[in-house]
Amino acid sequence: MKKSRVFFIRADGAESPDLFGRKVKDVLVPTGFVEKLAPEDFVALKIHFGEKGNTGHIKSAWLRGLAAEIFRRAPRAFLTDSNTLYTGPRSNSVEHIRLAWSHGFTPDVLGLPIVIADGLSGGDYGETRGGRGRVASAKIAGAIARSDALLGLAHVTGHVQTGIGGAIKNLGMGCASRAGKLDQHAVVHPRIQKKSCRDCGLCLDHCPAAAIVRNPDGVEIDGARCTGCGECLVTCKYGAVKIRWDEDSLRIQEKVAEYALLVARRFPNKIAFINFLIRVTKDCDCMARTQPPLIGDIGLLASVDPVAVDRASADLVLRRAGGTDVFRKGYDIDWSRQFSYAEKIGLGSNRYDLVELK
Ligand code: SF4
Ligand code: SF4
Structure with a gap:
């Protein structure tokens, strides 16, 4: 398998939002993503706004420069996430948008509207067939399925079901409608x-x-x-x-990878990913609380390959932890399955060149 390029900038969440925001913009530049955008493109910036009470999520002020640059090229850009499978403040678009506002994702900060991608209560999706055995088709949140370009913004964390959540999870589970999430989570x-x-x-x-x-x-x-x-x-x-939760983590990881592949295929030339290795926590941002970080902040990674950017992220976290698998200390899950399976089905490569930007 060919190596993919992953771009890396050291960063710390305690830096000023202006400095941090410049780094977010800079790390994406070499992927060529912004240059490919056309003025008429609908550009989905897929993010997790953070559950009510969660404090580890990506901060809106970090995205100000990036949002302005994308908006200059493609004024139809928007921030997006899909509704949750379970009931709560992110299970319908109205409360979901209000929660995002309360976390600072407002038009006056970012100049971009929020579109919850699977409609008012999670029922809007576009279907793509061609799974690799675990799923027959992917039910992709409608506004994402109908967009022209996709930028995945992922806060890398541990995860109770997949061991680790980053670009692949944000793509597969995060871009699925409620029915798609049920597909992946349940037997x-x-x-x-x-x-x-x-x-x-x-x-x-x-x-x-x-x-x-x-x-x-x-x-x-x-x-x-x-x-x-x-x-x-x-x-x-x-x-x-x-929900009859699927308790087999390896199977869930494979389903997530298949969904991610079917989502990525809709954007053959206009897709990129930024991973935030900032406040890496045991659980994801669906947790309604502040969590202690597992390690110190590392920085930002970007690539057009979701597998390579996740693999590089995991390697950097383990290196920072002195070789200890901090994700497995949280949940004893072999999280590498999502990477190996994703490569096997053609989503991307586990081999990468890490290019550090200064
Ligand atoms: S029973 Fe099945 S089809 Fe009916 S609402 Fe529930 S999940 Fe949908
Ligand atoms: S499961 Fe029972 S309580 Fe819930 S909506 Fe249906 S009938 Fe009402």
Whole structure:
């Protein structure tokens, strides 16, 4: 496998936002991403705005210069994320945007609007077929699927299900609609927990596949009819609809990689990734709390290859930790599977040249 180039700038989250922001802009330049943009392009800047109460997420002030530069070339650029699978302040677009505003991602700071990519409540997606065995097709959040260019902005952290989350996770899971997330997270359709169900009937009215039925034993999901859209998960106000989480991390990592491949294929020449190795924590930014960092800040990496940028990120973290796998100290997960599988299916390369920029 050919080596990919990964660009690297040392940076520290304690630096002034102006200095840090210049580095964010500079690290992307050699990828050629901005030059390829055309004025009529819809450019999706895919980011995680951070859960309510989370403080480790990428800061809006760091993106000011980058957003201005992209806007100059492509005024249709926008910030985006997709709604969550579970209920909470990021499970619908209205609350999701308000939360992003409260974390500083406002038009007066960045000059870019926010478009939550899978619509009001996660049901808008475009479907791409051609998976590699784990998924038949990818249900990609609509606004991302219909964009012309994609810039993945990922805060690299540990992760409870995949061991590590970076560019690949941001691409595969992060760009999926609710149905796509359910595809990757679950083995089968959701189930209704009898003891929590109040028999209110709301989910029956909302299920687009008429897969929820009322029978003498209570309300149930007919697995043969369920399309896995995930609508019932956020419709039920009593938390009675449960996801049957896939507990096999290796399988989830492979599904995420396949999704990432199907998303990346929509942007054959206009895609790039910036990884933030700043405040690397045990868990991802879905955690509603401040987490202590596992290591000191390292910097920023950019590439057009999501596998190479993640592999380089992991190598730098382990080196900074003196060879200790700090991700495995958090969760005993073989996170390297997502990298090896992603390379096997053609998403990118685990071999890279690290080019340090001064
Ligand atoms: S919405 Fe929830 S509580 Fe109401 S019937 Fe469906 S599962 Fe039961
Ligand atoms: S996941 Fe969608 S199709 Fe399946 S039961 Fe829930 S609402 Fe119906």
